[in-house]
Amino acid sequence: MTSSANVLSVSQLNGQIKYLIEQNFSYIWLEGEISNLVKASSGHWYFSLKDNRAQVRCAMFRSANNRLSFAVENGSQVLVRANASLYQPRGEFQLIVESMQPAGLGKLQLEFEALKKKLTEEGLFAADYKQALPKNIERLAIVTSAKGAAIHDILSILQRRAPHIEVDIYPCLVQGEQAAMDICQKLFWACQDDKYDAIIVGRGGGSIEDLWAFNNETLAYTIHQANTCIISAVGHETDFTICDFVSDIRAATPSAAAELVSQTSLDIQTQLPHLQHKLEQAFDKQYMALVTRLNSAKQQLTHLSPQNQIQIKQQWLDEAELRLVQQVNLNLQNNTNRLARLQQKLAEHNPKFLLNQQQQQLTFLAQNLDTSLEKSLYSKSDQLQNLTLRLHSLSPLNTLSRGFSITQHQGKAITSVTQVAVGDTLEHTVADGVITSQVVSK
Numbered sequence: 001m002t003s004s005a006n007v008l009s010v011s012q013l014n015g016q017i018k019y020l021i022e023q024n025f026s027y028i029w030l031e032g033e034i035s036n037l038v039k040a041s042s043g044h045w046y047f048s049l050k051d052n053r054a055q056v057r058c059a060m061f062r063s064a065n066n067r068l069s070f071a072v073e074n075g076s077q078v079l080v081r082a083n084a085s086l087y088q089p090r091g092e093f094q095l096i097v098e099s100m101q102p103a104g105l106g107k108l109q110l111e112f113e114a115l116k117k118k119l120t121e122e123g124l125f126a127a128d129y130k131q132a133l134p135k136n137i138e139r140l141a142i143v144t145s146a147k148g149a150a151i152h153d154i155l156s157i158l159q160r161r162a163p164h165i166e167v168d169i170y171p172c173l174v175q176g177e178q179a180a181m182d183i184c185q186k187l188f189w190a191c192q193d194d195k196y197d198a199i200i201v202g203r204g205g206g207s208i209e210d211l212w213a214f215n216n217e218t219l220a221y222t223i224h225q226a227n228t229c230i231i232s233a234v235g236h237e238t239d240f241t242i243c244d245f246v247s248d249i250r251a252a253t254p255s256a257a258a259e260l261v262s263q264t265s266l267d268i269q270t271q272l273p274h275l276q277h278k279l280e281q282a283f284d285k286q287y288m289a290l291v292t293r294l295n296s297a298k299q300q301l302t303h304l305s306p307q308n309q310i311q312i313k314q315q316w317l318d319e320a321e322l323r324l325v326q327q328v329n330l331n332l333q334n335n336t337n338r339l340a341r342l343q344q345k346l347a348e349h350n351p352k353f354l355l356n357q358q359q360q361q362l363t364f365l366a367q368n369l370d371t372s373l374e375k376s377l378y379s380k381s382d383q384l385q386n387l388t389l390r391l392h393s394l395s396p397l398n399t400l401s402r403g404f405s406i407t408q409h410q411g412k413a414i415t416s417v418t419q420v421a422v423g424d425t426l427e428h429t430v431a432d433g434v435i436t437s438q439v440v441s442k
Helices: 010-024 103-122 149-161 179-192 217-224 242-246 254-304 306-348 351-394 396-400
Strands: 028-039 045-050 055-060 077-087 092-102 139-144 166-171 198-203 229-234 406-409 425-430 433-438
Touching: 010 077, 028 055, 028 103, 055 077, 077 103, 092 103, 103 217, 103 242, 139 149, 139 179, 149 166, 149 198, 149 254, 166 179, 179 198, 179 217, 198 254, 217 242, 229 242, 229 254, 306 351, 351 396
Parallel strands: 055 092, 139 166, 139 198, 198 229
Antiparallel strands: 028 045, 028 077, 045 055, 077 092, 406 425, 425 433
């Protein structure tokens, strides 16, 4: 019996076969005739590639066939680059086509791939040998045709975006049997001049034959040995040459190369206000630091100078003299005030002063006594007058003046008839005198 651990499912088998095929048959070149072409609504193509003895199923997805610049139909002889694979759901062997070109170009393409493989193995395409684009390009060399559209596009963009860049043109052939050597010679001359920050090598678009001068092995070594940054700008974005792989930087088009070179200038122009502001801030900061140091040094110099020391001592002497004068004046004033107080006390205890003081006090008391007596006299006089008036109002004489009289007998006032007898002599006091009478009856 077979162990269940050794039994594969169909999907597992197809998966393992798919893995083996893809690992061992990648990036293969194949030439043949297209048949059974189906262009699906999704944009993907499905077809067979055949020769007079066999055929193989192929799939070319939309992202790949959109890059083709020629018409493809049944019967077309083509050269394709593809990866072998297995369509697992049906277990069908197929090729996934990545690129395609007419079969007449197959020889050039094979030469290109062979040279590319050789130079790759030699390390000419390694990133370690590639230079970065200089940050501030001021001088630029261009190796290209002097009459083509490429140089016109490059110069137009540079004039608009970076007019300060100094440009030298090294005109050369870019197509034909002599083009590769002419490009190498002009590039060598440009590299010998150390004034250039970068060199653009390129031309406009064309067929693989038109661009073949840039797939030259000598040109690849010339670029690899250059000390100046080389920018490859050959053809269109979909065109790739050996020059692109070995150069330090690959630009999709000549216009893209000009934009790439001028971008650093645009970046600098964009950063200029910010850099200027930072420079001004740094200058102001440095200036203020220097001013602070200068002022500090001036203060130290002023503090340590003999003249300043003399001035300080002179000021201290002036202040000490002023304090001394103030203290002397204060002591003198205090002593003067004390002397005045002592003199005042002495004067106050002088017998003559005391006698004079007693006399003044006696005079004052006498004046007060006179004033008091006078006031008392006036007061008593007023009281006497008031009492006199009251007495007068109550006096019998006042009554007598109104016709009344006082009758007396032997000095006693007669208030009743029983007090007298007939024959008694009576005295009648009136207002202006005394009248004598005799009682004749009662």
